[in-house]
Amino acid sequence: MIDIITLNLYIEWIIIISVVVYNLRQQRNLMPIGNVNQSEFLFVIFIGIIFIVLFGFRDYTSSIAGDSWLYEYSYQHCVPLSAITNLDFKGEWLWELIMMACREVGFSSTEWFVLIAAIYIVPVIIGCRIISPNSPLTPFVFFIASFLFTTNGINGIRNADGCSLVFWAICIIIQSPKLKTLLLTSPLLIAAYCIHQSTIMLTLPLITSIYVIKNTKIVVFIWGLTIILSLLFGNHLANAIALFSDNDRAIGYINAGDSGRIMQAFSKSGFRWDFLLYSALPIVVGWIITIKQGVTDQGYKILLNTYILSNAIWVVFIYAAYSNRFAMLSWFLYPFVLAIPFTRMKLTPNLLYYSKIILWIEFGTTIILRNL
Template identity: 40%
Template sequence: MLSAQHYYPFFIYSVLLLSIVQCISLQSTSQYALLSTRKGIGGMVVYCIAFIILVGLRPVSYHFGDTVSYAHMYYGYQRGTTLCDPESSEWLFNGMMSRASHVMNVQYFFLIIEFFYIVPMLWACMRLVSKNGSIAMLFCLGAFSFFSYGVNGIRNGMACSLILLALSFVLGTKKEKIIAGVLCFCAYNIHHSTALPILCMIIAYVYRNTRMVMYFWLFSIVVSLVAGGIVENFFSGLGFDDRLNGYINSHQYDDSFSSTGFRWDFLLYSVMPIWLGWYVIFKKKIVSQNYQLLLNTYILCNAFWVMLIRSSFSNRFAYLSWFMYPLVLAYPLLTLPIWKDQGKKTGMILMAHVLFTYFMWLIKG
């Protein structure tokens, strides 16, 4: 078993290697072959199983942020010093922890959480990008926030993975819409912050004018620059901060968010899927209901984060849009006819996406 400090290096180098191999393969892939040929998913399934087992059975260590806090809560349930209140907020996660504490040790509980983090995400990739599900999942693995929410903000990560899966069902049949509703219900009762992406998903489902949604995002920048403090006070008064009392706050990206003022660097990071969406929908005039739903939901969620970008706790809101980032980026590249040399460009974008995560880790040191 790896020592705690070696988990992330092992992970990021494995994803980097997979991305390089995939990028080389895509260099000679035509648009037709990329979009019409179903690629095998077996290799990615094996990787995901290995990730679930290795990371799920990780040691309880401060290298994994809130893992230690969740472990102490779990030990409290095992000793009987912590009692589960069925009427408490986020009762589903607390109930899972309480029941599991009577039949298994904490590592096996983390293994279950890791399963519900990875499997819904992989399933969403396979449903939304059926012919290139493994490449879509590779985009997810290479995302800036992926590893952190598998070991640190595990409750938020699991809940947001259920939202991703719900997004793949919401435009389907009546039965599939019910499934989407059940998934959203579960996500909300695991982590109440998912109320934001659920609300944005509903708005994006009803209101599909992407141009106006993009204007709203631009307006959110103006609001943040002119009245950011007022907006921050308003949202902090809603109780988002109180929800985290009693356990260690997320530290995985504290250094990245520690600078004061408006974070133009993270705004630039966030705008990439939006710029691609503008190019696909308005420049290339390609219409896709699934893509519009994904893109509009992402933009709306990100707009709320932009309005809070100056705040000391904006990292807690960033993930509420960034968990969608890799799929919003990958979906048009892997399903829509954008460029003649689409395979080559997709490989380059994949590498840029993963290298950003890699260099952020190197900078953090």
């Protein structure tokens, strides 16, 4: 097994190398939009396999491995699939089914973690290929340089797996945002929900962005309104909403004190201006592109609006002790909202320059937040 400190060092070096490769490739013109860049896609697959192996072979017994030891404990104490006489299709049953199936075939804890890492990484690779065939490296590099990439791969693996499946579905939907496409991708959205129910806070904003609120100005207004309401009413607003929820885990995140163990470094209560400023970058970039520049890419607008609405849900719960658990959902889309404009529209030298600047800002912010 790879100890966590060494793992983080490997990951940071791989990210740096990938960012450098991205910058070098951007010195050349991208392929025309719609064309397939096979060499970039193979490089993305290669890097993805490395990350799957690193996350899978991590030291899950380490005191700094977050919830990894709990996941391993749950896996070792779940019963094999053959011992189940009546499978209960309630709650997050698909996650339980994956564990039981792996126990049935005799997977070790490390082999199970490799599979879970693959469920996290592979849908993202496929999604990058779908939404950016001319440069799949662009969204993938933004993804691995993001704040939550390593955290999701080590600590929040179930949330990461669910969000990854939702992202895969989003990539298919924004290519052809029709009811037929939504129905086609519904198995992915349902599977994500059955792995981690909180992914509904991505699915509902997605559906809203397609059928209800298509105007980005209105979506940004809603986001701003939730900030004002949170400042005025504090956690009373989150507590009122929690009364309508029967999800014990979600209620626990809202009402827990600061003494909890879960992601303690980021479990501060109060209005999180640091997280809010971090969340604002894709919104600012999206506003400039869609409102100021007048870009009419429907797929990008759906992705942007989905991010803003899901982030607005987090703002409602911003005073909660573990509000980061809600923020993580929208932040999964964060790197893709930043990256996609630079691959889905005709690039000028200025846009190429801005893409590099934004990537380095994102990566720099990641390094700072990881070391706070």
